[in-house]
Amino acid sequence: MPSNVNAKSVTRNVGWSVLSKTGTFGLKFVTVPILARILTPEEFGTVAVALTVVQFLAMIGGAGLASALIVARDEDMVLIHSAFWANLAVSLLMALGLFAFADPLASLLGAPEAGYLLQIMSLLIPLQLAGDVAYSLLARRMNFSKDAIWTMLSEILGALVAVGAALLGFGVWSLLAQLFVSAFIRLAGLYAVSGYVPRFVFSPGRVLSLSRFSFGMMGAEIANFVTFQSPMVVIGRNLGLADAGAYSAANRFSSIPNQIVLSAVMGVLFPAFSHMSEDRQRRSQALMLSTQVTTVLLAPMMFGLWALAEPAMLVLFGQQWAAAWPVLGLLALSKGLLTPCSTYIPYLKGIGQGTILFWWAVIRAVATTGAVAYGAIGGSLVDAMIALCLVNLATLVGYSWVVFRADRLPFLRGFFTSIRPLASAIVMAIVVRLLLQSYGSMLPNALLQLLAGTAVGSLIYLVLVLLTEQPLLAKLNDLARSRGASGSMTTAAE
Known part of the structure; x- marks a missing residue:
């Protein structure tokens, strides 16, 4: 390495x-x-x-x-x-x-x-x-x-x-x-x-x-x-x-x-965590920072798509796909629930916990297949997607417990720190969904509804992040300053 x-x-x-x-x-x-x-x-x-x-x-x-x-x-x-x-x-x-x-x-x-x-x-x-x-x-x-x-x-x-x-x-x-x-x-x-x-x-x-x-x-x-x-x-x-x-x-x-x-972060973090495998403090800090940052970035996208699924489906896919907007929304919701888990697989791979990764992957595969099959056989495509959301909610808790235990971090502290941006995104999405249901008819077409919902949601989420993620923002600011100072020293030395 x-x-x-x-x-x-x-x-x-x-x-x-x-x-x-x-x-x-x-x-x-x-x-x-x-x-x-x-x-x-x-x-x-x-x-x-x-x-x-x-x-x-x-x-x-x-x-x-x-x-x-x-x-x-x-x-x-x-x-x-x-x-x-x-x-x-x-x-x-x-x-x-x-x-x-x-x-x-x-x-x-x-x-x-x-x-x-x-x-x-x-x-x-x-x-x-x-x-x-x-x-x-x-x-x-x-x-x-x-x-x-x-x-x-x-x-x-x-x-x-x-x-x-x-x-x-x-x-x-x-x-x-x-x-x-x-x-x-x-x-x-x-x-x-x-x-x-x-x-x-x-x-x-x-x-x-x-x-x-x-x-x-x-x-x-x-x-x-x-x-x-x-x-x-x-x-x-x-x-x-x-x-x-x-x-x-x-x-x-x-x-x-x-x-x-996720694919970008996971590909890079796997070799990076492998290099840090013998430095617990360093890898723990990297785990929490990368988890928080990816959740801050991804959660508003996924829950925002859930909130705006109906106009998004019409604008992007056309009228022939209009009936499938609940499927798009529920899939976005199911993926949004897993955003804090984005760094867990490369972390477990990098520190050599292949056995733990294997068994939890098997449990998740069995649960996902069974839940979707139950929803599809006994109901409709929407029922299958609801079942998928429930499985992913359980997966969020289970994977978090496994990873924080492997890293010897207190579960509750690590879990609530990692899902805090998720909670902000959920609040934002619910507000946007309610506003769309109440006032969406005032906008003449789906495109304007999509643009207005995106603008309002972005503003709400930005305010929530500024209120709830001050420690993370301060840490990122310190990292940016240290990198800037290091770059200036290198330039001066040259």
Whole structure:
């Protein structure tokens, strides 16, 4: 691990990662509604079901080897080359298996018409896994700026191809084109910026040396994947492809704020916490600060989307999706409840608590799948989303208890400190929702309702944060001043 991991380097790399995610998901903010207006819910649902299988197999194929390379003490090239060939071999076998059993698997998932898509999308598995080792080298070097540039480029070009193909009437093929174009460009970019060149070197013993860590991470990732993707499968099987498409479109849009911040923060904090694993005081301070900051940023976005879901659905997706606005609101609410948990997974990974992470991930996966299935089988898509909100509320308490216990922090003090911004966001969202219900009819269209609600909500939340988060704001101010003073000293010395 690099020896210069500190608040400055973490902040810089988080900044690059957030910039990358802001660019790519900001693009999705535009392209998802455009595609939703051109394509049907059934087309969205079919691709979403097929992509769930591909992502699951790609994750298993990696077996956590990339994560193990990130926490390794040295860049052992024999180990790195061995991990690359192991990844590639497994990915090719999985792609072949998916191609051969695509039709029965699609039927099992309740989408028999997706069989041919599974066969085509099986090629995405080696495309994704072939870049894992190159990415792990960038991550362990805390060099996220280069990855950020290529990520933005791949997503921009993929989205442009998708919109262009959809406008030309290619239907579901436009979504496939987006996936493949983005995968090819990102793969090429990872090798270009990491400088990694695979060589024909393979040591089974070196690969096995990573197994203890990698298989634990693989188990946790599988459980997390089930948590995030099982609702799609359950909804597709029990409620049909139209509801699956509505869920997919709403989920993709409501995930944009989370993925901009969370994927950026988690990718950087994992190697950073690994470097701090033997310094409890330092990592505890980093845990609380990163948790508070991400919650302050994310909570108002998610609860604000819940408050403004109805006009947002009309403005962004069009009249054909209008009935799905409660789904968008409830998904935003369910994700908003988990915002304080954003740093917990990289923290547990970084300090070597793989066993705890695995078992709590399994518990969450079982609870999420069961709750959504109960809501979908006995009711509607809205009932399933309400069940998801209840599970995520329990997950917030459970994950907080596990992490603060692992860090030997008092649970109640840590819990209430971390959820304080969440409470401010909830108050803001309720006020905005009530104002919209009472006075929304005075505004002539959904766009004005959305803009007015966003402005009012931002002002309310800013006031609440200034009143309730003075210790956090003071800490951030001190950090900014110390960085400024350090920069001035460096300039003077030069």
